[in-house]
Amino acid sequence: MGQARGFLAEGAEARVSEEDFLGVPAVRKVRPEKSYRPEDLDRRLRLGRIRTEVRLLRDARRAGVPTPLVLDVDEEGFSLVLERLPGRPLTELLGPGAGPLSEQEALCGRWGTLLGRLHAARISHGDLTASNVLWDGDHLTLLDLSLGSREPDLEELGIDLHLVEEDLNTLSAEAPRLLQAFRAGYEGVFPGARESLTRAQEIRGRIRYA
Ligand SMILES: Nc1ncnc2c1ncn2[C@@H]1O[C@H](COP(=O)(O)OP(=O)(O)OP(=O)(O)O)[C@@H](O)[C@H]1O
Ligand SMILES: [Mg+2]
Incomplete structure (x- = not known):
């Protein structure tokens, strides 16, 4: 077999x-x-x-x-x-020199849209880093949902966003621009985005001052 x-x-x-x-x-x-x-x-x-x-x-x-x-x-x-899906993980596409910034922003916008749809459907991912997203030149696909949950609370949504932010900060010197694009995609499809983005900011504060 x-x-x-x-x-x-x-x-x-x-x-x-x-x-x-x-x-x-x-x-x-x-x-x-x-x-x-x-x-x-x-x-x-x-x-x-x-x-x-x-x-x-x-x-x-x-x-x-x-x-x-x-x-x-x-x-x-x-x-x-x-x-088995064709394509490369976003880790390879968002690093320095991996491609024009405008393309990286577009990818992050689409990545944000995917997370927004997921959260709007009351699902959290649990381990959302760029290595768990594949790009085949046409489509983004999400992988690795084994730590996700159904009916997540606000904290779980905030953690998903926080992980993306940390990952982008590690991957790229252009993280602020990429994050902005990510958030725009996310907010565009998820009506609860304001609350979960605020929670992500609180999580960041807690970690920083812990
Ligand atoms: N369906 C798939 N098609 C192509 N490549 C895949 C597929 N699933 C996984 N991969 C590749 O294998 C890597 C590891 O897979 P995955 O993220 O699912 O597991 P993991 O991170 O080791 O597991 P976990 O975090 O659940 O313990 C991915 O980053 C990707 O490069
Ligand atoms: Mg993985």
Whole structure:
């Protein structure tokens, strides 16, 4: 069934590799055991994140936020098979010299629109950094929703925005311009934007003066 191919990424919690799944270009995302956690807890956490990811990838797509289709779920093997999307993560496109600033602003505006739609649909992402957004030259797609939630509170919305801001600050010297574009996209589609942006600002203040 799954024909293993190249290795894509190894994060703290998941291992992502390319494979052909019944002839469809796919990636397999495996959540390996963490031996420092008690076994029971570890299994529950891993399963929980897989189930959350499956549910939120679907809910986000229904809310008009593109996400990869889930091709298979293997709970015994703690893995998920997703359609493999073309494109590059935004990390590669927003760094210094990666492209004209106007193009980077346009990308950030679209990224903000995606998060605005997600929040308007009462979904938070939970780990929104530029490496979890793919650009194929036409479309942006959101990845990695395993830390997201349904019916998020204001704090969770603020954290999503705060993470984007921190990530842009690390990626680019033009972060203020890129953030402005991001926020414009976000505000354009999410009626609750004022409140969540204010909360993000409070979070920033709390961290700074902690
Ligand atoms: N469907 C996909 N198509 C193409 N590339 C993908 C796909 N899913 C993931 N990738 C690539 O693999 C990388 C890691 O995937 P992902 O962000 O889902 O996992 P992770 O960050 O390791 O996991 P987590 O944070 O949930 O523990 C992505 O940044 C992206 O480059
Ligand atoms: Mg990721």
